[in-house]
Amino acid sequence: MRRLRFLPAAIAAALALTAAPLAGAAERRIVTVGPPVTELVHALGDGGSVVGRDTSSHYPPPVNGLPDVGYMRALSAEGVMSLAPTHVLAIQGAGPETTLDQLRALGVTVEVVPETPTLAGLLDKVERVARLLGREAEGRRLADSLNRDLAALAAVAAKSDATSDATSGTKDGAPVVLGVVGGGPGGLMAAGSRSVPAALIAMAGARNALDVERDYVPMSSESVLAAAPDILLVSRSLVDRSGGLDQLLATPQLALTPAAKARRVAVVDGALLMGLGPRTAEAVAELTRVQGTSPQGQP
Numbered sequence: 293m294r295r296l297r298f299l300p301a302a303i304a305a306a307l308a309l310t311a312a313p314l315a316g317a318a319e320r321r322i323v324t325v326g327p328p329v330t331e332l333v334h335a336l337g338d339g340g341s342v343v344g345r346d347t348s349s350h351y352p353p354p355v356n357g358l359p360d361v362g363y364m365r366a367l368s369a370e371g372v373m374s375l376a377p378t379h380v381l382a383i384q385g386a387g388p389e390t391t392l393d394q395l396r397a398l399g400v401t402v403e404v405v406p407e408t409p410t411l412a413g414l415l416d417k418v419e420r421v422a423r424l425l426g427r428e429a430e431g432r433r434l435a436d437s438l439n440r441d442l443a444a445l446a447a448v449a450a451k452s453d454a455t456s457d458a459t460s461g462t463k464d465g466a467p468v469v470l471g472v473v474g475g476g477p478g479g480l481m482a483a484g485s486r487s488v489p490a491a492l493i494a495m496a497g498a499r500n501a502l503d504v505e506r507d508y509v510p511m512s513s514e515s516v517l518a519a520a521p522d523i524l525l526v527s528r529s530l531v532d533r534s535g536g537l538d539q540l541l542a543t544p545q546l547a548l549t550p551a552a553k554a555r556r557v558a559v560v561d562g563a564l565l566m567g568l569g570p571r572t573a574e575a576v577a578e579l580t581r582v583q584g585t586s587p588q589g590q591p
């Protein structure tokens with residue numbers, strides 16, 4: 293096994309005992325990175341094998357008692373290795389890649405789960421993680437229940453769009469939703485058509501405000517004003533970091549939008565914007581609820 297210079301001797305010694313991939317569920321020590329992956333492993337009944345998680349993974353509640361290896365895009369090999377994992381299960385986008393390579397070089401089995409922001413992508417993700425864990429039957433059950441929940445929400449959305457078309461006389465009464473994320477150094481970012489928020493917006497039968505083939509783009513006031521979103525989709529942590537909803541809506545990029553003026557905002561757990569997973573229907577339901585409110589904010 294190649295040792296990295298910075299790795300403390302005690303950790304390297306622990307690794308020599310644990311780094312080989314282990315087949316037995318009882319011996320697995322998994323670090324999960326990215327909320328969708330953490331939540332899937334638990335939903336599939338393998339939470340007992342998890343020894344660590346990333347900062348944004350805080351559901352189901354027991355994961356808060358596990359060591360935190362840092363933000364999913366800024367992992368350090370040292371932090372992860374201190375937990376002597378046999379496996380790292382990470383969502384696509386986790387990294388940096390150099391850290392994942394270091395972990396592999398140290399003998400950890402690193403599995404990166406694709407994040408394809410569509411319903412098919414979600415179902416594929418469930419199946420993939422279930423297969424990795426040897427829990428295929430649980431995977432099929434979970435996929436069935438997600439399919440059912442999301443189909444029920446799609447039916448509600450289709451009905452309300454049809455009603456809206458009838459009353460507005462337009463062909464496409466779907467409201468326009470702008471996904472806004474922020475947490476990293478780049479400031480506020482708007483969700484393009486390849487993002488997770490765009491998938492949630494589509495599942496809620498609404499229209500993504502920014503028709504750009506990107507995941508996120510820096511948010512300029514011009515592009516947002518031109519998109520004229522009826523509704524905003526944001527994370528609870530962004531609202532908190534802004535000092536509250538009033539302060540967030542008062543930011544120059546958002547203040548003049550129809551959504552901010554009417555205070556039509558779907559606020560969801562930030563974890564639900566970081567990838568599709570077992571709780572995706574919660575975010576879609578919140579968006580559906582806000583769509584059911586009138587532009588005056590009345591139900």
Ligand code: HEM
Nearest residue numbers: 347348365366473474475476477508527529530562565566
């Ligand atoms: C490809 C670039 C990135 C994308 C697409 C991205 C995306 C996201 C998303 C969707 C969220 C959750 C929603 C929210 O809280 O608004 C988030 C949260 C966050 N991001 Fe990033 N991010 C990126 C890069 C970074 C970088 C480079 C850092 C800093 C090292 C960073 C730090 C954070 C933090 C601290 C949070 C809040 C974490 C939490 O409360 O769980 N992000 N990011």
